[in-house]
Amino acid sequence: MSEVLLEMRGITKTFPGVKALADVSLSVRRAEIHALVGENGAGKSTLMKVLSGVYPHGSYEGQILFNGQEAKFPDIHASEQLGIVIIHQELALVPQLSITENIFLGNEQGKHGLVNWGAAHARARDLLKIVGLNDSTDTPVGRLGVGKQQMVEIAKALSKEVVLLILDEPTAALNETDSQKLLGLLREFKAKGISSVLISHKIKEVESIADTITVIRDGRVVETLDASAGGVNEDRIIRGMVGRDLTHRFPSRTSQIGEVVFDVKHWNIAHPVFTDRLVIKDVSLNVRKGEVVGIAGLMGAGRTEFAMSLFGRSWGHFVSGKAYRNGVETDLSSIPKAVNAGLAYVTEDRKTYGLVLINDVKRNITLANLEGVSSHSVISEPREIRVANDYRDQLNIKCSSVKQIAVNLSGGNQQKLVLAKWLFANPDVLILDEPTRGIDVGAKFEIYTIINRLVAEGKAVIFISSELPEILGISDRIYVMASGQIAAEMPVAEASQETIMKAIMRLGRAGDEGIVA
């Protein structure tokens, strides 16, 4: 048996218009903990999906050698047969089913279509012992906390005789104690000869546990660090993750910043179901006329939850906090009230929350401001078409006509469509949540240009993004959010990718409760 368990050679994976992975090579040794780090969208998850067969053989270029033999997985089942098990960021458990039922879901214990529940529970109990849970095996998974659910996922992986365990951000939703438990478990597995690939944003964690660290950036492997040899610390890893030149260009802007137009003080929001769990903790933030304020942070930092809770309490359970418009306290308790107060929230999930995909372009543009194209509640189609054509030209939305159905537009054009809807509602404060996610560089530039034009017109923009270069390129001032709190505030002149990352890590290290997205 050779020492190398897995070797991925020259993996290239392209999606229409995007090269997600370019000539990536990765090698995992037997009984090693291999960390995969990189920014959001760097290609970590894509690489793991290639490995586990989510993207089948033939949909990518390159070669996968497992145990020295070439593997061509047509689906996840094929990779599981060889003992490669992936645990996704979003847990794949059925909350209503018991622990036993979840562990053996799709792999039921028994013969001839009958389940042998006695054997199943007994095996489940053994597996639970390994992962350190002593809950009853017939407890519904939904009654367990997130930490324990994560352990059930791992028990499920163990039931498949795992050789290589892949964990995608396993500790993102866990608190410090649960995270430590999980990491301890990985060390035990290592002692038993099981290898793990750990994808994580918590650099501290990576530093403490990984034997080898591979840094991925923009779909390429930047470097592979041998952590066991020493000399690898947090700063070293962060530099590898973010140390690129700016690949996007940003249109220049001379900021004309005026008075504070929107001010949020001591904003506290609890989880919508578990209302005793605070998700947004004492957030205070303001934005001035003509200013772009960036909110930086990693996925799950609570930025979207914060923004949506501001916008008519459309997320979570409101606990406390005050909002001021031009110094006057404002009621934002419903979406129509927030719209009336001059707020607009451009969602990060344009398909689910932004557009009525089965409706045409013009109907989507006018939806938030039908009063603008109607008199006495009767819509004037000519007016509507004129408005729609106007915004199509202004934002350069590429569509055959404004009567085209939104579902057929490209991602960038859909994004511009959501933006057009809110521009027509004529807000003073725009909250843009990841407005450039998943769109190409050209469309990104157009979005930045629109933002510049908006602030030049005296609007205020709150810009949420996980891409640090983008936040640095577009903002006048930056708030850093982590674990539902403001970790730092800095003018863009004093901000760098390192200072932002450090602010996030500093808060992460304080050992607070993790948030649940």
Next chain:
Amino acid sequence: MTAGTAPTPQIPATPVEANERLMTAISRNIRQFGMLIALVVIVAFFQYTTGGVMLKPQNVTNVFLQNGYIIAMALGMLLVIVAGHIDLSVGSVAAFTGAIAAVLMVNYSMDPIIGVAAALILGGLIGAWQGFWVAYMRIPAFIVTLSGMLLFRGLTLYLLNGQPVGPFPSTFRDIASGFIPELIGTVKDPFGPDELKLTTILLAAILCVALVFMDLSARREQLKYGFEVSHFGQFVAKNAVTVLGIMYLAYRLAGFNGLPEVLVLVGALIGVYMFVTVQTVIGRRIYAVGGNVKAAMLSGVKTKRMVFLVFVNMGVLSAVGGLIAAARFNSATPKAGEGFELDVIAATFVGGASAYGGIGTVAGAVIGALVLGILNIGMGLMGIGIDYQFAIKALVLLLAVFVDVRGKSRD
């Protein structure tokens, strides 16, 4: 009915270009006009198999007398389904509201106007009750209206004491079986044995002129702003077929007793609901709620209120259906309205509404109701047994939705 028709070929400038334009026009309109074509085919089929009996004036009149309440209720069901919900209770609500009107008019000898008003108000309240549970308490409409189906059937039995109540004053009966008075006179049908009622012909002609005028001015306005409009030939063809359709219908009705009152009522409702769904803010919001409730909510639409109002509307239109049905049978019975919900829901889906919400037209729902109604009458005329009739209607429903879903997935 103001539904248009499939565009017919124009004299082409260049054959290829005209063909292309025709093909895009057809594919764009195929969903809208597919059912209309199916309707014409079905009518032609029965006309052939019954040896010309299907289109006799009396049978044409019967199509409307027998299906008026289905069409009225289908208008409400369309909005419910477009909003992404369902209402199984419409048959029971129709029975209950019809029974209230009957008891007031017969047992308490009240004026029909009071009976009708009471039924409509009760329908609205029932809709509010169900809308409250669906919209604000987030109970699935299927459950709420299944419960309503039982509840209002029970209340009907209680109210009527298990006995039919009737007969009604003639002013009330006329809602369903009356005809408009003849003001001008009659003339011998040049193509047939019947005497033609001229008032009916005249009203149809006025309707045609109004429709063509409206379409023309809409087109002019679009041209004025420089928007793309359909080819002029296509425009003429569409209006020509609309006019011919209406005039033929009027000609047939005029050969029997003239224009049925119920058709006037239902026609007015169709016009109102076409306007509401296409032209008004509230109509637009209902479609947005059904298309993507989260996006609609985040755009500031009061989604719960929309759903609530849609159910209130359904309740009122169920009462309209219940009144027409009671008037037609000249009594309110404990079993009235049984199975209405199936006909009404089927009509809406046959007419192209999407089971996932957000898609559907008034014209489609009306055509769907007519397709089912004509199937009933045609199969009856052919002497097909009720057992086969159910099976055939079932397959038509499945086929229509299948074609619709296939068409959509190909887009």
